[in-house]
Amino acid sequence: MPELSRNGVRIDDSFAEAFDMRATGLIITADTLAWARIAATSLTGFATSIIACGVEAGIDSELSENETPDGRPGVRVLMFAGSTSELQKQLQSRVGQCVLTSPGSACFAGLEGVEPLKLGDAIRYFADGWQISKRFGGRHFWRMPVMDGEFVCEATTGLTKSAVGGGNLLLMGRSRETVLRAAEAAMVAMRGVADVIMPFPGGIVRSGSKVGSKYKGLMASTNDAYCPSLRGLTQSALAADIASVLEIVIDGLTPEAVAAAMRAGLAAACALGPEAGAARIGAGNYGGKLGRHHFHLKELLP
Amino acid sequence: MSALRFSLRETPPQRLDLSALIPERLADLEMAEILRLSVTTTRQPLCVGDVFTVHPGKADEVVIAGGSAWFDEVGAGMTRGTLSVEGEVGARAGRGMQGGRLLVRGDAGVFAASGMRGGEIEIGGNVGAFLAAPGPGERLGMAGGLVVVRGNAGARAGDRLRRGVIVIEGDTGDEPASRMLAGTLIVCGQAGARAGYLMRRGTLVAARAAPLPTFVPTGSADQVFRALLARAIAAVSPAAAALLGETLARFGGDVATLGKGEMFIRVGQIAATG
Numbered sequence: 001m002p003e004l005s006r007n008g009v010r011i012d013d014s015f016a017e018a019f020d021m022r023a024t025g026l027i028i029t030a031d032t033l034a035w036a037r038i039a040a041t042s043l044t045g046f047a048t049s050i051i052a053c054g055v056e057a058g059i060d061s062e063l064s065e066n067e068t069p070d071g072r073p074g075v076r077v078l079m080f081a082g083s084t085s086e087l088q089k090q091l092q093s094r095v096g097q098c099v100l101t102s103p104g105s106a107c108f109a110g111l112e113g114v115e116p117l118k119l120g121d122a123i124r125y126f127a128d129g130w131q132i133s134k135r136f137g138g139r140h141f142w143r144m145p146v147m148d149g150e151f152v153c154e155a156t157t158g159l160t161k162s163a164v165g166g167g168n169l170l171l172m173g174r175s176r177e178t179v180l181r182a183a184e185a186a187m188v189a190m191r192g193v194a195d196v197i198m199p200f201p202g203g204i205v206r207s208g209s210k211v212g213s214k215y216k217g218l219m220a221s222t223n224d225a226y227c228p229s230l231r232g233l234t235q236s237a238l239a240a241d242i243a244s245v246l247e248i249v250i251d252g253l254t255p256e257a258v259a260a261a262m263r264a265g266l267a268a269a270c271a272l273g274p275e276a277g278a279a280r281i282g283a284g285n286y287g288g289k290l291g292r293h294h295f296h297l298k299e300l301l302p
Numbered sequence: 303m304s305a306l307r308f309s310l311r312e313t314p315p316q317r318l319d320l321s322a323l324i325p326e327r328l329a330d331l332e333m334a335e336i337l338r339l340s341v342t343t344t345r346q347p348l349c350v351g352d353v354f355t356v357h358p359g360k361a362d363e364v365v366i367a368g369g370s371a372w373f374d375e376v377g378a379g380m381t382r383g384t385l386s387v388e389g390e391v392g393a394r395a396g397r398g399m400q401g402g403r404l405l406v407r408g409d410a411g412v413f414a415a416s417g418m419r420g421g422e423i424e425i426g427g428n429v430g431a432f433l434a435a436p437g438p439g440e441r442l443g444m445a446g447g448l449v450v451v452r453g454n455a456g457a458r459a460g461d462r463l464r465r466g467v468i469v470i471e472g473d474t475g476d477e478p479a480s481r482m483l484a485g486t487l488i489v490c491g492q493a494g495a496r497a498g499y500l501m502r503r504g505t506l507v508a509a510r511a512a513p514l515p516t517f518v519p520t521g522s523a524d525q526v527f528r529a530l531l532a533r534a535i536a537a538v539s540p541a542a543a544a545l546l547g548e549t550l551a552r553f554g555g556d557v558a559t560l561g562k563g564e565m566f567i568r569v570g571q572i573a574a575t576g
Contacts, residue, residue, distance in 0.1 A: 029526075069530060069533070070526045070529045070530055070533075071529050071533070072526070072529075106526045130562070132503070132505075132562075132564075133484065134486070134505075134527065134530075134531070135446075135465060135466075136448075136466075136467050136486065136530075136531060136534045136535070137530075137533070137534030137535075139530075139534075141527070141530060143524075143527050149524070149525075150524055150526065150527065152526040152527055152530065
């Protein structure tokens with residue numbers, strides 16, 4: 001079979017294996033976009049992987065005054081979890097600790113879903129009896145007196161059960177510098193895709209993991225097949241020209257959104273070519289038996 | 303197909319109970335059955351055919367052509383469709399309404415929207431006393447929906463309001479928002495004397511008012527809420543939406559009772575209590 005390549009970048013005949021997840025969305029507004037970003041960044045902190053964070057979360061998009069319920073600048077945040085109960089738990093503790101507390105913030109539903117998740121309904125008790133319920137225009141809000149004025153929070157947000165987690169790209173190259181450049185270029189392109197988040201730091205993960213460990217009780221451990229320093233010592237997936245590997249993980253509200261993000265990332269990384277960027281691009285999977293969604297790289301190429 | 307139309311032939315001989323002329327009651331009726339529907343309020347039997355000429359049409363869109371202050375219970379108990387009256391109506395218009403849309407182009411009498419649970423009412427003219435108030439023996443007034451009055455309202459508008467939004471684009475009589483439990487009452491003109499009297503919770507917005515001594519100034523930290531409310535009602539009442547965007551002072555009260563209500567008044571238009 002002829003090897004796939006684009007612009008000199010080798011493309012593995014492989015696929016990303018992704019899983020069904022539960023997800024929700026929020027719109028966070030503030031007096032300025034900068035403060036909306038601060039609240040959202042805080043909310044989505046320590047939310048890289050459900051392996052240990054409970055939830056995977058990130059900023060989907062920034063919203064202008066015309067796109068938010070209260071006419072102030074804002075951001076849309078997406079949160080993904082393995083179960084509805086975990087998503088609910090993380091939602092209320094994160095909004096309670098990171099958005100309620102952030103100066104001038106307000107918080108609204110960011111997704112119409114099949115079921116409601118408690119948002120203000122869970123946080124209103126903070127107001128100690130001074131909370132005010134308001135229903136109009138088909139929506140329900142809670143107003144809570146706080147020290148800088150009033151925190152307005154929609155009562156519920158939506159839950160989707162058809163979200164997808166674990167779309168990914170593996171960028172491999174001849175040095176750490178070129179691989180990071182390719183990953184950064186891919187991230188710039190993928191941030192423009194709606195309804196997806198890349199939950200790792202800057203969207204990029206350098207410690208890709210495999211399922212299981214030699215140590216009892218560890219769910220995941222280093223993906224030794226893609227560690228350059230273990231080439232020759234383990235069942236390596238890397239040829240001699242690969243000195244560094246970075247992964248981008250994508251969670252999306254729909255399989256189509258994940259595919260669109262992978263397509264955008266592939267195009268941007270390939271455009272750099274093998275010298276300046278990645279020499280090879282692959283995708284992580286578990287043999288196709290664990291996840292329902294398979295995103296084949298050859299179908300997503302530019 | 304056009305609307306199902308009831309044209310008043312002459313001045314009715316008695317007050318009429320028009321609660322039967324709502325879309326869901328008329329939907330499955332033959333013309334003969336419609337003409338036999340009772341509208342009487344006295345011992346003298348009176349049916350639709352005695353006072354109205356009925357023009358067939360789709361029952362989801364009912365029109366009462368002509369109006370009278372003797373048209374009582376118009377749209378009462380309505381749950382869907384639209385009902386419009388081209389003139390004025392009498393007492394208890396839209397009472398207990400749960401859905402749909404009631405449009406009265408003229409004035410409405412007392413107890414309009416009383417006990418309303420949902421839907422929309424628009425009154426083109428003025429409305430009598432006890433708008434959205436509880437009926438006799440009831441504990442709650444309006445508990446959902448939207449009411450817009452283009453003219454003025456009588457006394458006690460929004461009495462015991464529990465939920466929903468009322469917009470009065472003109473002035474109100476005495477004691478608007480009396481005994482209010484929750485919900486929102488917006489007065490684009492002058493709120494009458496003793497506004498918010500014994501209000502427990504809820505929101506009263508007025509362009510001009512004289513707050514009782516039992517309302518305390520709280521400072522205003524409410525821009526987000528007011529922006530949300532303004533956007534929700536901008537399509538039905540640009541005047542109310544504009545008022546919400548102005549600089550308003552906020553008062554908390556009525557501290558003679560629970561005191562968790564709030565009153566917004568345009569800065570510079572806060573009169574001393576007389």
